[in-house]
Amino acid sequence: MDYLHDVVVVGAGLSGLRVAIELADSFDVVVLTKVHPLRSHSVAAQGGINAALRPDDSWESHAFDTVKGSDYLADQDVVEVLARNAPLAVIENERWGTAFSRTPDGRIAQRPFGGAGFPRTCYAADRTGHNLLHTTYEQALRRGVHFYEEWFVTSLVRCGDRVCGVTALKIPTGQVHGIGARAVVIATGGFGRIYGNSTNALINTGDGAAVCLRTGVPLKDMEFVQFHPTTLYGSNILITEGARGEGGHLLNADGERFMQRYAPEKMELAPRDIVARAIRTEIIEGRGFEDGYVHLDLRHLGADRIKERLPGIREICIHFAGIDPIDEPIPVVPGQHYSMGGIDCNVRGETVLSGLYAVGETACMSVHGANRLGGNSLLETLVFGRVVGQAVGEYLKSASSPDSAAVDEQVFSERQRLQRILMRERGESPATIRKAMHRAMDEYAGVFRDAEGLTHAFREIGRLRERYQKVALGDSDERFNYALIRTLELGNMLDLAETIVLGALKREESRGAHWRTDFPARDDKRFLKHTLITKTAEGLKVTYKDVTLGRFEVKERTY
Numbered sequence: 087m088d089y090l091h092d093v094v095v096v097g098a099g100l101s102g103l104r105v106a107i108e109l110a111d112s113f114d115v116v117v118l119t120k121v122h123p124l125r126s127h128s129v130a131a132q133g134g135i136n137a138a139l140r141p142d143d144s145w146e147s148h149a150f151d152t153v154k155g156s157d158y159l160a161d162q163d164v165v166e167v168l169a170r171n172a173p174l175a176v177i178e179n180e181r182w183g184t185a186f187s188r189t190p191d192g193r194i195a196q197r198p199f200g201g202a203g204f205p206r207t208c209y210a211a212d213r214t215g216h217n218l219l220h221t222t223y224e225q226a227l228r229r230g231v232h233f234y235e236e237w238f239v240t241s242l243v244r245c246g247d248r249v250c251g252v253t254a255l256k257i258p259t260g261q262v263h264g265i266g267a268r269a270v271v272i273a274t275g276g277f278g279r280i281y282g283n284s285t286n287a288l289i290n291t292g293d294g295a296a297v298c299l300r301t302g303v304p305l306k307d308m309e310f311v312q313f314h315p316t317t318l319y320g321s322n323i324l325i326t327e328g329a330r331g332e333g334g335h336l337l338n339a340d341g342e343r344f345m346q347r348y349a350p351e352k353m354e355l356a357p358r359d360i361v362a363r364a365i366r367t368e369i370i371e372g373r374g375f376e377d378g379y380v381h382l383d384l385r386h387l388g389a390d391r392i393k394e395r396l397p398g399i400r401e402i403c404i405h406f407a408g409i410d411p412i413d414e415p416i417p418v419v420p421g422q423h424y425s426m427g428g429i430d431c432n433v434r435g436e437t438v439l440s441g442l443y444a445v446g447e448t449a450c451m452s453v454h455g456a457n458r459l460g461g462n463s464l465l466e467t468l469v470f471g472r473v474v475g476q477a478v479g480e481y482l483k484s485a486s487s488p489d490s491a492a493v494d495e496q497v498f499s500e501r502q503r504l505q506r507i508l509m510r511e512r513g514e515s516p517a518t519i520r521k522a523m524h525r526a527m528d529e530y531a532g533v534f535r536d537a538e539g540l541t542h543a544f545r546e547i548g549r550l551r552e553r554y555q556k557v558a559l560g561d562s563d564e565r566f567n568y569a570l571i572r573t574l575e576l577g578n579m580l581d582l583a584e585t586i587v588l589g590a591l592k593r594e595e596s597r598g599a600h601w602r603t604d605f606p607a608r609d610d611k612r613f614l615k616h617t618l619i620t621k622t623a624e625g626l627k628v629t630y631k632d633v634t635l636g637r638f639e640v641k642e643r644t645y
């Protein structure tokens with residue numbers, strides 16, 4: 087065992103940093119991250135963070151919108167914690183220094199977002215994540231949190247039914263190290279890069295979730311993948327929901343505001359699953375533009391408002407599409423955006439293994455159920471970062487030291503595994519396997535799914551997993567070997583892709599973001615349940631777990 091700490095937090099996005107801040111005063115906590123903390127995907131968040139701040143809004147109303155938005159699959163005890171603690175999380179970050187946009191009378195400005203009954207999304211122009219992450223990172227530094235930057239976690243060390251550390255590749259040297267810890271928190275973010283068309287950063291490969299799966303920790307609701315309605319046609323860069331929140335219109339090739347046929351009341355501000363399906367339907371039925379996109383029109387907002395509220399979106403359109411949204415509508419298509427599923431854990435982030443916690447996008451507590459509302463994910467990272475930090479603190483009061491022999495043994499086997507990949511001289515290029523995975527997922531596990539396509543995708547991913555066993559990198563350098571990192575990430579994504587497709591195949595209903603054209607109705611009798619997928623010696627095992635209901639009755643969902 088090369089290093090020993092009380093707590094290892096894997097991931098330096100908002101959720102990992104918020105956990106570390108909570109623990110830093112009392113414990114020896116280290117944050118491991120494969121990139122510089124400020125390059126975590128949280129930095130890219132645009133539109134905002136939800137909180138019922140106004141006297142005429144309420145946490146109950148926020149909770150209701152979240153549960154309805156989730157198509158009633160969210161666990162209501164978790165949603166309650168999210169909504170009740172939202173104002174505190176936003177105000178704490180504001181006091182720490184986040185420069186939120188303001189109303190003329192100086193209060194935090196809030197914009198309407200999809201599926202919300204009140205304009206409750208607080209924002210810093212269209213760079214909310216950038217502001218929040220810088221502020222939170224500063225606070226972590228101020229409290230003396232240690233960082234191991236450019237360290238890539240490759241596995242968890244399990245001692246019986248508890249976790250006692252991780253193994254990680256130090257990218258600059260290529261050495262695998264064992265880091266013993268009494269508690270480990272997985273905060274590795276989403277896994278959007280399993281898809282070809284995604285708004286996610288290239289680093290969002292789901293390493294933490296894959297490592298948990300391989301260690302016998304179940305993953306939950308993996309089939310629920312969010313497709314954002316408006317990504318820039320051609321590059322899939324996100325065009326924030328804030329653009330519709332500010333009043334943007336969606337138009338088909340006939341110039342029609344087609345949302346009136348899908349969500350007459352909420353129109354463009356219906357939840358994301360509904361708007362994404364509407365856009366795909368317009369395109370499939372021939373009412374899109376020739377190459378397969380629709381328009382997001384901001385022109386009527388006027389130049390001043392676009393420059394003040396959506397400056398980043400304007401820049402993206404100018405640089406990546408050659409159009410200025412002040413003068414021209416933006417061509418948009420739906421693209422993968424968010425992972426509702428993830429590591430199975432409860433409201434305190436506790437998993438099936440003692441001492442192992444999950445938080446943020448990689449966790450599935452489940453606060454978003456079958457469909458996340460925009461603005462609730464940044465909120466989840468801060469609210470539950472604090473909650474999980476407190477839970478870990480309590481656990482550490484009685485947790486014993488890690489078993490150093492178990493850590494050493496794991497380091498030995500991880501070194502061998504990585505050496506085998508590095509030294510293989512002949513074999514297929516990982517890039518061809520990655521492309522084939524993207525094709526299968528984009529085509530068969532997207533906005534619309536059916537048994538035939540999913541079965542095809544499941545077989546294809548199985549074949550790709552076999553081919554992956556024989557890849558060759560063509561680069562055996564130890565230092566900064568990014569070919570190796572990309573290959574390890576690909577292995578993780580293939581493992582997760584299999585669980586997404588399997589969960590989707592078994593869920594014979596349509597709920598939230600999971601739409602089966604062969605089972606177009608929601609089926610509460612069979613499927614008002616969470617899917618759990620566990621890796622066993624016999625292969626992947628699928629089981630189901632009850633949803634925690636509460637004050638909001640399960641109803642039909644209309645907007």
Ligand SMILES: Cc1cc2nc3c(=O)[nH]c(=O)nc-3n(C[C@H](O)[C@H](O)[C@H](O)COP(=O)(O)OP(=O)(O)OC[C@H]3O[C@@H](n4cnc5c(N)ncnc54)[C@H](O)[C@@H]3O)c2cc1C
Binds near residue numbers: 100119237275464
């Ligand atoms: C373009 C975009 C815009 C968004 N806009 C909004 C918005 O306006 N409002 C909203 O609520 N949500 C938004 N979201 C979602 C939200 O930003 C994310 O869900 C959230 O920030 C995730 O935070 P996180 O802490 O869980 O993970 P991340 O911020 O993704 O951080 C993950 C961390 O894990 C580390 N890591 C990963 N694998 C390893 C490994 N193997 N070893 C070591 N470290 C590892 C990474 O280095 C990184 O530090 C947006 C998402 C995207 C992609």
